[in-house]
Each structure stands twice: as structure tokens, then as C-alpha cells.
Amino acid sequence: MDYFLNQEPIASWLSQIDAIKVTGSNGKGSVCHMVAAILKEAGWRVGLYTSPHLFHFQERIRVDGIDISDHDLQIVGQWVLNTIEEYQQCYPNDQCGAFEAFTAMALHHFATCQVDALVTEAGIGGRFDSTRMIPGRTTAITSLDLEHTEILGSTLELIAHDKADLCPSGGTLVVGKIDSEVLRKLEVYCALRKVHLLSISNCCTFSKPRYLDSQLVFDMQYRDLNLEDLHLKLLGTHQVNNAVVAIVLAEDWLRLKQPHLSNVELESIVRSALADVSVLGRLQKVWEQPEIYVDVGHSPDAMKQLVASVQQLWPSEPVLLVTGVSYNKDIQNILARLALIPHRAICTRAWHRGSQVQTVADCLASLRPELPIDTAATIEQAVVMAKDLAIRYQMKVLVAGGLFLCAEFIRALQGEDPRVIQFL
Known part of the structure; x- marks a missing residue:
């Protein structure tokens, strides 16, 4: 990664950048989108680098809310291939990882576009993540879950320490709501590394969400900011945690860069920015009649948050769950949480890495024996079946x-055709 960062046009541009870097088990993509929106509203030209993409690779690399074009993607793609070839001529026994290459492509595009603010989402963890080498004193851990334990560690404490290493010595680490004992140990770890830790549980007050006209509404107070009736398009109780983390991150960064920014101006910026943020696949409504929502969460904790959100959003309305789990995921624990939601279910499989339909159906049936369960051999059949049952x-x-x-x-x-999507 260091070799990429020392190439032009990245090197000279990056020397002037103070990036905001975000890691966490869940919510980091939403936080990145919110922070980028706030900085853009404040007048900055913002580069946003996130992963994974939902439909197109271009979604990962954005400037002021606009995806990189096909033409520009070809340019940075060819540049990174040429640079890797040069590197391997010098170091033939070394290898370049895919995420390193993707990160370099994003930075090349941002340097070419001369963005003056940068928001990046870590791939896995923090300690060995490619984004760690990007200069930036303001970072965040959005949430913690037992994920990638073979790389990050077998306990939440070890995972927290790995992710915290995304923050450099002397920097500020904003932490979302996590286990209090893990937080206590993380505070000690950060003190040893001379990292200033801001826990939203200790430095902010914020209300439970309420819903008004298909928007999430909540109140928040942080330092001199008193933000009442904040509106989000993003649905789900967990988005309050994400929004609070994003606001604290952006406030910390903007106070350094724009010290004369008044509270009234900052409040106006935050309100306007958050009201327009949308993120693909996060409890997103994708069809009107019948109403169809999708949520891309894929960890047990993400499912727990989804269940809480659905139960608050639709406390008395019947829900038809369409589900399937990748064969490399924790099927039992994911379905154990999802099983709390539906009045009826359809089990199916994705073409990409989907578990056998009957395996999913049997697991769900063991968790909810009384639940009516239908099966669809393909995702296309599941769409037709879901629309029919939901209307009926x-x-x-x-x-x-x-x-x-x-x-x-x-x-x-x-x-x-869902089979043509290229996942990386």
C-alpha cells in the first residue's frame, strides 16, 4: 500500500488530506454516507470510499455524491494494473491484495478530482486494513460483533483493539454503543496509545427514534449542539447510533477545519445533510405495491437490530419474510433472530453463495414450527411468489x-437477470 501512496498524483495530494476513517462490525457504510453528506453541506468537495457495492463497483468511489464514471474507472483500473506490474518487477515475491488495489484506485480518482475532504470505510478491522495508511486523525468504531474472528481475534475486546488501531496516536476515536466492559478496556488501550476516545454513550444524550411520514425522527444533544427533531430517510433504530456517531465525527473535524463555524450554522448543516441521506439496501423500500423492503445485514447482531426496527416500524402489521443465507455465514444464529419477525416466510437462495433452500427452510421450521413456510428454488421464483402472497x-x-x-x-x-451481478 505504501508504494501506491508514494505515486503521483496521489502523493502530493494526500499530503494535504486529513481523512475521516470509519470501521465497525455494522453501520460503517451508513456512517460514512452521513459524514460525507455533512461535509459536503458545509462546503467541502468530498471523496467517499465505501465497500462492498450492491450492484456496480462504481458505487464504492464517489465524489460529492456522484459515482465514478465508467471512463474514469477504466483509467484508474489501468493505472493500478501498471503500478502493480512495476511493483512486482521490484519485489517479485510480494503480492498485492484486491482491497489494496481498490483503495489505490479510489485515491487516484480523488487526487485527480482534487477533493479536499475524504471519508473512507475500512474493509476488515483496522490494524492491517489498507485504509489505515491514509493520513487522518479522526476515526470511528460504529459497533462491535464477533466477525472475522480468524483475523481480528476471538473476543469483542480483541476485535475492538484491532479496529481501534485504525486511529493514529494523537487522534480522536469516536465509539458507538458497545458493551460497557469492552468500552472500559478499550479506554485503557486508547490511553496507552495516546488516542482520545469519545464514547457516544458518555458524551451525548439522544432519544429513542420515532417515525413520522416514513421518516425516522430523534433528538440529540452534544456539547453546545441541541438538535431536536432530526429527520432521517434511513429507517431502523440502529440508524440513531449511526447518525450520532456521524455527527460527533463531523463536528470534531469541522471544528478543527472551520473554527469560526457557529452552532447555528452547524445545526443547519447537519439537519439539511441528514434529511437527504439514503443508502442502498439499508431497510430500503424498493417496491410500492405490495410494499417490499430489503436489508443487506448479514451478521447476527445486524439481524437483532433489524428485528428491533421492524417491530417498532410495523408493530401490528403482518410481515412476509423472504430469506436465504450464504453458505459461509452463521445460518442458525441469523435465522434465530429473523424468525421473530414473520407471519409467513419464503425460503430461497441467491445464485451467488446461497445455501440450499431446504437447509434454510428446515432451520427456520425448527425455530418456528407453527410458521407457514413456502420454498422457491430460485430468486426469480421468490419474487413472483412474494408479490402474489403479499397482495393476497x-x-x-x-x-x-x-x-x-x-x-x-x-x-x-x-x-x-440477477446472475449477471458481479460481486467481489
Whole structure:
């Protein structure tokens, strides 16, 4: 990664950049989008680098909310291939990882566009992540879950320490709501590394969300900011945690860069920015009649948050769950949480990495023996079945269980071939 960062046009541009870097088990993509929106509203030209993508690779690299063009993607793609070839001529025994190459491509595009603010989402963890080498004193851990334990560690404490290493010595680390004992130990670890830790549980007060006209509304107070009736297009109780982390991150960064920014101006910026943020696949409504929502969460904790959100959003409305889980995920624990939602379910599989349909159906049946369960051999059949059952029984449809499932369902819903999506 160091070799990429020392190439032009990246090197000279990057020397002037103070990036905001975000890691966490869940929510980091939403936080990145919110922070980028706030900085753009404040007048900055913002580069946003996130992963994974839902439909197109271009979604990962954005400037002021606009995806990189096909033409520009070809340019940075050829540049990174040439640079890797040069590197391997010098170091033939070394290898370049895919995420390193993607990160370098994004930075090349941002340097060419001369963005003056940068928001990046870590791939896995923090300690060995490619984004760690990007200069930036303001970082965040959005949430913690037992994920990638073979790389990050077998406990939440070890995972927290790995992710915290994304923040350099002397920097500020904003931490979302996490276990209090893990937080206590993380505070000690950060003190040893001379990292200033801001826990939203200790430095902010914020209300439970309420819903008004299909928007999430909540109140928040942080330092001299008193933000009442903040509106989000993003749905789900967990988005309050994400929004608070994003606001604290942006406030910390903007106070350094624009010290004369008044509280009134900052409040106006935050309100305007957050009201327009949308993120693909995050409890997103994708169809009107019947109402169909998708959520790309794929960890047990993400499913737990989704269940809480659905129960608050639709406390008395029947829900038809369309589900399938990738074969390399924790099927039992994911379905154990999703099983709390539906009045009826359809089990299916994504073309990409989908578990056998009957395996998913049997697992769900063991968790909810009384639940009516239908099976669809393909995602295309699941779309037809879901629309028919939802209209017949006046139900809302929720598609959940994994990113591949949701992306393919949306494509099939739009009448396109879900098998052509290229996941990386």
C-alpha cells in the first residue's frame, strides 16, 4: 500500500488530506454516507470510499455524491494494473491484495478530482486494513460483533483493539454503543496509545427514534449542539447510533477545519445533510405495491437490530419474510433472530453463495414450527411468489438474510437477470 501512496498524483495530494476513517462490525457504510453528506453541506468537495457495492463497483468511489464514471474507472483500473506490474518487477515475491488495489484506485480518482475532504470505510478491522495508511486523525468504531474472528481475534475486546488501531496516536476515536466492559478496556488501550476516545454513550444524550411520514425522527444533544427533531430517510433504530456517531465525527473535524463555524450554522448543516441521506439496501423500500423492503445485514447482531426496527416500524402489521443465507455465514444464529419477525416466510437462495433452500427452510421450521413456510428454488421464483402472497394476504414484504440475496432480489424484481451481478 505504501508504494501506491508514494505515486503521483496521489502523493502530493494526500499530503494535504486529513481523512475521516470509519470501521465497525455494522453501520460503517451508513456512517460514512452521513459524514460525507455533512461535509459536503458545509462546503467541502468530498471523496467517499465505501465497500462492498450492491450492484456496480462504481458505487464504492464517489465524489460529492456522484459515482465514478465508467471512463474514469477504466483509467484508474489501468493505472493500478501498471503500478502493480512495476511493483512486482521490484519485489517479485510480494503480492498485492484486491482491497489494496481498490483503495489505490479510489485515491487516484480523488487526487485527480482534487477533493479536499475524504471519508473512507475500512474493509476488515483496522490494524492491517489498507485504509489505515491514509493520513487522518479522526476515526470511528460504529459497533462491535464477533466477525472475522480468524483475523481480528476471538473476543469483542480483541476485535475492538484491532479496529481501534485504525486511529493514529494523537487522534480522536469516536465509539458507538458497545458493551460497557469492552468500552472500559478499550479506554485503557486508547490511553496507552495516546488516542482520545469519545464514547457516544458518555458524551451525548439522544432519544429513542420515532417515525413520522416514513421518516425516522430523534433528538440529540452534544456539547453546545441541541438538535431536536432530526429527520432521517434511513429507517431502523440502529440508524440513531449511526447518525450520532456521524455527527460527533463531523463536528470534531469541522471544528478543527472551520473554527469560526457557529452552532447555528452547524445545526443547519447537519439537519439539511441528514434529511437527504439514503443508502442502498439499508431497510430500503424498493417496491410500492405490495410494499417490499430489503436489508443487506448479514451478521447476527445486524439481524437483532433489524428485528428491533421492524417491530417498532410495523408493530401490528403482518410481515412476509423472504430469506436465504450464504453458505459461509452463521445460518442458525441469523435465522434465530429473523424468525421473530414473520407471519409467513419464503425460503430461497441467491445464485451467488446461497445455501440450499431446504437447509434454510428446515432451520427456520425448527425455530418456528407453527410458521407457514413456502420454498422457491430460485430468486426469480421468490419474487413472483412474494408479490402474489403479499397482495393476497395484505402483508408487507421484508427481504433479509444477506447482501447477495437482497441485491439479486432487487434485480429480479426489476425484470433483470440477477446472475449477471458481479460481486467481489
